[in-house]
Amino acid sequence: MECRSGFMLYFIGLGLYDEKDISLKGIEALKKVDDIYAEFYTANLFGTTLSAVEDIISKEISVLTREEVEEFNIPLNAAMKKDVAFLAAGDPLIATTHTDMMIEAKKWNIETRVIHSSSILSAAPGLAGLQAYKFGKVTTIPFTEENYFPHSPYHAIKANKKLKAHTLVLLDIRADADRYMTVNQGLEYLLKVEKELGEEIVTEDSLAVALARAGSIKPLVRADTVKKLIMEDFGGPLHCLIIPGDLHFMEAEYLVKICGAPENLLDEL
Amino acid sequence: MECRSGFMLYFIGLGLYDEKDISLKGIEALKKVDDIYAEFYTANLFGTTLSAVEDIISKEISVLTREEVEEFNIPLNAAMKKDVAFLAAGDPLIATTHTDMMIEAKKWNIETRVIHSSSILSAAPGLAGLQAYKFGKVTTIPFTEENYFPHSPYHAIKANKKLKAHTLVLLDIRADADRYMTVNQGLEYLLKVEKELGEEIVTEDSLAVALARAGSIKPLVRADTVKKLIMEDFGGPLHCLIIPGDLHFMEAEYLVKICGAPENLLDEL
Numbered sequence: 001m002e003c004r005s006g007f008m009l010y011f012i013g014l015g016l017y018d019e020k021d022i023s024l025k026g027i028e029a030l031k032k033v034d035d036i037y038a039e040f041y042t043a044n045l046f047g048t049t050l051s052a053v054e055d056i057i058s059k060e061i062s063v064l065t066r067e068e069v070e071e072f073n074i075p076l077n078a079a080m081k082k083d084v085a086f087l088a089a090g091d092p093l094i095a096t097t098h099t100d101m102m103i104e105a106k107k108w109n110i111e112t113r114v115i116h117s118s119s120i121l122s123a124a125p126g127l128a129g130l131q132a133y134k135f136g137k138v139t140t141i142p143f144t145e146e147n148y149f150p151h152s153p154y155h156a157i158k159a160n161k162k163l164k165a166h167t168l169v170l171l172d173i174r175a176d177a178d179r180y181m182t183v184n185q186g187l188e189y190l191l192k193v194e195k196e197l198g199e200e201i202v203t204e205d206s207l208a209v210a211l212a213r214a215g216s217i218k219p220l221v222r223a224d225t226v227k228k229l230i231m232e233d234f235g236g237p238l239h240c241l242i243i244p245g246d247l248h249f250m251e252a253e254y255l256v257k258i259c260g261a262p263e264n265l266l267d268e269l
Numbered sequence: 270m271e272c273r274s275g276f277m278l279y280f281i282g283l284g285l286y287d288e289k290d291i292s293l294k295g296i297e298a299l300k301k302v303d304d305i306y307a308e309f310y311t312a313n314l315f316g317t318t319l320s321a322v323e324d325i326i327s328k329e330i331s332v333l334t335r336e337e338v339e340e341f342n343i344p345l346n347a348a349m350k351k352d353v354a355f356l357a358a359g360d361p362l363i364a365t366t367h368t369d370m371m372i373e374a375k376k377w378n379i380e381t382r383v384i385h386s387s388s389i390l391s392a393a394p395g396l397a398g399l400q401a402y403k404f405g406k407v408t409t410i411p412f413t414e415e416n417y418f419p420h421s422p423y424h425a426i427k428a429n430k431k432l433k434a435h436t437l438v439l440l441d442i443r444a445d446a447d448r449y450m451t452v453n454q455g456l457e458y459l460l461k462v463e464k465e466l467g468e469e470i471v472t473e474d475s476l477a478v479a480l481a482r483a484g485s486i487k488p489l490v491r492a493d494t495v496k497k498l499i500m501e502d503f504g505g506p507l508h509c510l511i512i513p514g515d516l517h518f519m520e521a522e523y524l525v526k527i528c529g530a531p532e533n534l535l536d537e538l
Contacts, residue, residue: 103526
């Protein structure tokens with residue numbers, strides 16, 4: 001039995017950094033819908049406030065908790081009775097949980113539309129002067145706990161390095177506790193795993209690229225050895241890391257000339 | 270000697286599909302600059318015309334050939350004397366050639382700003398219900414010629430499959446000849462390499478995902494065996510392919526329920 005609600009659920013990406021990273025198409029949809037929900041638990045916009053977004057569209061936005069989205073299905077329930085937009089930072093389908101929601105929407109026979117936006121996945125390579133097609137699997141370093149210290153990000157970097165591929169390393173977000181992992185914490189984690197496993201995948205002398213506030217007017221991009229970077233202050237969130245694999249000369253040149261990597265990087269090529 | 274031009278060169282992404290995929294930030298910059306150039310040889314917008322973009326900003330845009338951008342450095346030369354925007358489809362730094370241009374700009378002491386946008390790299394996984402962190406290296410199938418028949422895309426898929434990773438397969442663009450590779454041509458190429466190498470990486474019975482017109486209101490997403498897909502018509506450009514690696518149950522469910530993949534995909538998990 002096909003029985004559609006007749007209403008639409010839009011998944012709309014807010015993009016990378018502030019209220020002006022959303023697309024014109026996204027704004028148009030927001031102006032049209034009845035209800036607007038947003039979640040900031042999988043990611044967040046640091047260059048703006050929610051009210052700046054509300055001002056642009058002259059409408060209110062309800063921010064939902066993970067429980068309200070995933071257990072109480074608030075956006076899905078609303079979309080049975082009206083047109084609804086669901087906003088998330090970055091591209092709206094990058095978080096696995098939103099793809100799941102899309103499947104759920106189809107099961108409920110709710111029509112969906114996706115309005116994409118800028119994402120760290122596509123922005124990071126270019127900002128670091130690295131070629132997008134040379135990146136392997138992305139990985140995320142989680143906040144570790146006494147009984148939770150996974151090695152998987154280290155292994156992901158190892159597998160990519162074997163293929164000479166770069167690794168984009170995302171850093172954990174605990175929006176509910178206002179905790180956003182810094183580059184420094186990420187590197188400390190990697191050195192700690194290195195100390196345990198000793199496979200020389202990420203040592204103090206390895207080259208790494210620190211990226212902060214991608215999408216802002218002046219994102220910070222710094223390339224150097226892990227031991228140098230770990231001592232630096234990269235300012236406010238969001239941070240991420242790139243652990244390069246083999247470098248083309250042009251890539252190395254960018255890291256040296258633009259991102260302050262040591263000159264001898266070029267000698268090795 | 271630091272001697273900056275005092276002017277700014279903006280790299281601005283037009284996003285995935287039409288004139289409304291650009292961000293508000295991109296539009297603001299376009300309204301501010303003196304000259305606007307665009308290139309459509311690395312990618313293109315299929316859901317719109319150049320004049321639709323011009324209408325939004327009430328300004329003219331000069332479309333440049335590869336030669337004018339890369340040999341005559343028209344945008345860089347202009348940015349020595351005024352504020353300039355350089356537009357490209359998708360995210361503005363995904364094409365390697367634009368990263369090179371960014372290095373060149375820094376050598377010329379021209380200040381640069383990047384305004385990101387939606388890109389197939391971040392949009393494709395979610396549209397196919399596949400998890401972004403399970404994708405390996407992206408690859409591109411080129412138009413082959415009598416003396417040019419590279420095997421590298423096949424090997425890229427093979428390497429990713431070994432890691433159980435999905436592969437995003439971009440398809441060649443020859444904007445000057447108005448040729449945009451179809452899913453069908455891409456699959457034919459893969460079967461041809463399979464016939465030569467016989468490693469059972471992409472056979473007629475392999476699962477593939479066809480994606481067309483990502484970023485449009487109704488992008489087409491179809492999952493099926495290669496032999497089925499190769500007979501179908503996916504409509505206008507742009508097309509791309511995904512060759513899945515190992516599937517989670519949720520991913521397989523999406524491919525079956527939303528993208529029409531054969532039901533037995535779920536039995537195998």
